[in-house]
Amino acid sequence: MQMTDAEKNNMGRLTRRSVVGGLAALGIVGAHAGSSSPSRAASRLTPYGVAVGLEPFRHDPLYRQALIEHADIIVPMNMLKWASLRYDKGKIDFERADEIVSFARAHGKSVRGHTLLWSDYNPKWVDELSSAREAERVLVNHIEQVVDHYRGIIPSWDVVNEVVAHDPLEDGDWRKGIWQDLLGARHVEIAFRAAARTDPTAKLVINEYDLENTGLRYDARRNAILNIVRNLQDQNIPVHGVGLQAHLYAERAIDQKGLGSFIQTLEQMGVKILITELDVIDWRLSRNPVKRDIGVANVVAEFLEAVYAAGRPESIVTWGITDRYSWIKDVFKRKDGAPNRPLPMDRNYRPKPFMDVLQKYRIL
Ligand code: G3I
Numbered sequence: 128m129q130m131t132d133a134e135k136n137n138m139g140r141l142t143r144r145s146v147v148g149g150l151a152a153l154g155i156v157g158a159h160a161g162s163s164s165p166s167r168a169a170s171r172l173t174p175y176g177v178a179v180g181l182e183p184f185r186h187d188p189l190y191r192q193a194l195i196e197h198a199d200i201i202v203p204m205n206m207l208k209w210a211s212l213r214y215d216k217g218k219i220d221f222e223r224a225d226e227i228v229s230f231a232r233a234h235g236k237s238v239r240g241h242t243l244l245w246s247d248y249n250p251k252w253v254d255e256l257s258s259a260r261e262a263e264r265v266l267v268n269h270i271e272q273v274v275d276h277y278r279g280i281i282p283s284w285d286v287v288n289e290v291v292a293h294d295p296l297e298d299g300d301w302r303k304g305i306w307q308d309l310l311g312a313r314h315v316e317i318a319f320r321a322a323a324r325t326d327p328t329a330k331l332v333i334n335e336y337d338l339e340n341t342g343l344r345y346d347a348r349r350n351a352i353l354n355i356v357r358n359l360q361d362q363n364i365p366v367h368g369v370g371l372q373a374h375l376y377a378e379r380a381i382d383q384k385g386l387g388s389f390i391q392t393l394e395q396m397g398v399k400i401l402i403t404e405l406d407v408i409d410w411r412l413s414r415n416p417v418k419r420d421i422g423v424a425n426v427v428a429e430f431l432e433a434v435y436a437a438g439r440p441e442s443i444v445t446w447g448i449t450d451r452y453s454w455i456k457d458v459f460k461r462k463d464g465a466p467n468r469p470l471p472m473d474r475n476y477r478p479k480p481f482m483d484v485l486q487k488y489r490i491l
Pocket of ligand 1: 204205208247248288336404
């Protein structure tokens with residue numbers, strides 16, 4: 128991963144405005160972003176995105192300011208999920224998702240859609256579906272309506288989320304859940320077909336967790352993803368990307384080799400990598416905040432080094448931007464009671480070493 132002298136020079140000269148202008152000209156960020164032509168360095172920049180929670184978005188002006196300042200891409204964290212859009216059967220409510228999408232567009236940001244199918248966070252009536260016929264009808268109808276609503280606005284979708292079993296060695300490739308239970312492996316094909324049919328220009332992504340580390344379970348999970356991609360391609364169903372969620376456990380080793388060959392195999396199949404939910408699970412790191420922030424940044428650097436050694440990701444999205452708001456505290460609370468520090472900015476919106484690592488890799 129060598130930088131030319133010209134690129135090193137450009138690093139110093141890049142301003143956010145020139146970068147965003149370049150991305151806009153390339154169609155990577157929204158048309159409002161700027162009009163300057165892309166410099167060579169800007170054309171090599173990996174766009175950075177943030178998943179946005181509705182509550183802080185509505186109530187914390189500093190949160191919105193951080194998004195305006197730092198994000199090229201906005202991902203509604205929960206508002207495009209079934210339980211948000213379709214709480215009541217027979218109704219679809221885009222209002223809250225549109226609130227975030229409109230903000231993104233008004234500020235020249237691109238948007239990623241998360242997610243058209245997941246076995247979690249579905250409304251009760253979906254979990255109660257009981258026939259394959261009804262499940263397919265409901266699933267196709269949902270994807271058509273949602274993708275159509277955002278046609279020309281959301282260019283990239285997590286079509287399916289977390290469809291691989293937590294441990295494929297124990298349970299086989301597929302994760303159990305309403306769609307798998309009623310439709311079997313076909314649920315992924317149905318979802319991708321419906322999305323492709325509705326917006327043939329959209330980039331369609333399989334989004335998955337636990338693909339980065341060393342161990343047989345991780346090998347099996349990477350293999351399961353490759354099987355799914357192969358199966359879709361064998362049937363001429365378009366699949367453009369694999370999303371590495373990258374909720375990184377600080378105490379687990381990144382599998383440089385395994386992750387690298389996974390990315391290269393996908394590349395040979397014409398499938399890109401995206402980093403879709405990056406953050407660091409810091410529950411086992413030092414209590415000392417300075418040491419912890421360095422530990423967190425090191426994990427991110429180790430991960431990005433492995434990814435960039437194998438190929439450039441299409442985008443890097445973090446799951447939130449400030450330690451003030453993150454799901455990590457709900458699931459990976461520290462035993463010593465110290466607040467988690469999983470994201471690029473601290474609770475007071477000061478950039479942490481994590482942010483410096485992002486800046487470095489985005490430009491490589
Ligand atoms: O909005 C309500 C709020 O009004 C209410 O007061 C509060 C009380 O619990 O709940 C709020 O809703 C919560 C919502 O997050 C917003 O904070 C839901 O209960 C909670 O279930 C929901 O959790 C989200 C979870 O997905 C389930 O959808 C997390 O924020 C979100 O970070 C998490 O994201 C997932 C990705 O989609 C897939 N990959 C893993 C990732 C982390 O679990």
